Amino acid sequence: MSEETKQPVEETPEVQTEPKEDAPQTEAAEQTAEKATKGKKKKEKGYTFTREQVEQMELAAKQLESVKDQFVRQTAEYENYRKRTTKEKENIYQDAKADTIKEFLAVYDNLERAAASEGGDDSPHKKGLEMIFQQVKDILAKLGVTEIEAAGKPFDPEKMNAVMHIDDENFGENEVAQVFQAGFELNGKVIRHAIVQVAN
Numbered sequence: 001m002s003e004e005t006k007q008p009v010e011e012t013p014e015v016q017t018e019p020k021e022d023a024p025q026t027e028a029a030e031q032t033a034e035k036a037t038k039g040k041k042k043k044e045k046g047y048t049f050t051r052e053q054v055e056q057m058e059l060a061a062k063q064l065e066s067v068k069d070q071f072v073r074q075t076a077e078y079e080n081y082r083k084r085t086t087k088e089k090e091n092i093y094q095d096a097k098a099d100t101i102k103e104f105l106a107v108y109d110n111l112e113r114a115a116a117s118e119g120g121d122d123s124p125h126k127k128g129l130e131m132i133f134q135q136v137k138d139i140l141a142k143l144g145v146t147e148i149e150a151a152g153k154p155f156d157p158e159k160m161n162a163v164m165h166i167d168d169e170n171f172g173e174n175e176v177a178q179v180f181q182a183g184f185e186l187n188g189k190v191i192r193h194a195i196v197q198v199a200n
Contacts, residue, residue: 098191101145105184105192108136112182140184148183150176150194159183159190164197171199 049057111133115126148159155162155174160183171177176196183194 094187094189097143098186098189101140101143101184101186102191104136108133108140109181111136144187145191146185148185148190148194150179150183150196152176155196155198159185160194160196162198163195165200166197168199173200175199 111129115130115133117126150160153176154172155176160176163180164178166177168177175198176194177199178197179194180197181192181195183190184192
């Protein structure tokens with residue numbers, strides 16, 4: 001080996017380059033340019049309108065207010081119409097129900113008379129009539145029909161028809177002494193008045 005190769009190779013020191021003086025100036029220039037563009041973006045554009053355009057806008061605003069008012073009124077009218085028709089349908093249904101039940105009350109009266117007629121309590125015929133009569137009572141109760149309590153009660157012209165008057169000390173004044181035909185109510189509405197005898 002030669003001496004040249006034995007000597008260690010000298011490392012060359014790294015030279016640090018100092019930033020050029022122009023660099024800070026260019027960065028500052030870029031920042032000011034960005035600020036200027038941002039300032040331009042933030043500025044809002046102003047609009048100018050002619051008198052004719054202002055009048056058109058005012059007219060459009062009035063028309064919009066008028067349409068909104070019409071919409072509110074029509075919505076209220078529709079709601080009232082819906083409630084009214086629902087109530088009318090319910091009333092029609094209740095009236096039809098009352099009319100139908102009224103026709104069956106004659107059958108109720110006949111069954112009541114037949115069940116109360118004299119005969120042996122052990123009679124299968126009478127027991128059958130009483131069962132049928134009870135079944136009719138149950139059906140009427142399910143439909144909301146109740147019998148008007150009249151016997152021994154004060155006379156009520158809203159629910160009763162007086163066909164006879166008697167003088168009897170056993171009863172008070174205007175007290176129902178006898179019921180000739182039972183009266184009925186459907187959900188609080190009288191469908192048949194009770195026919196009664198009233199004490200004076």
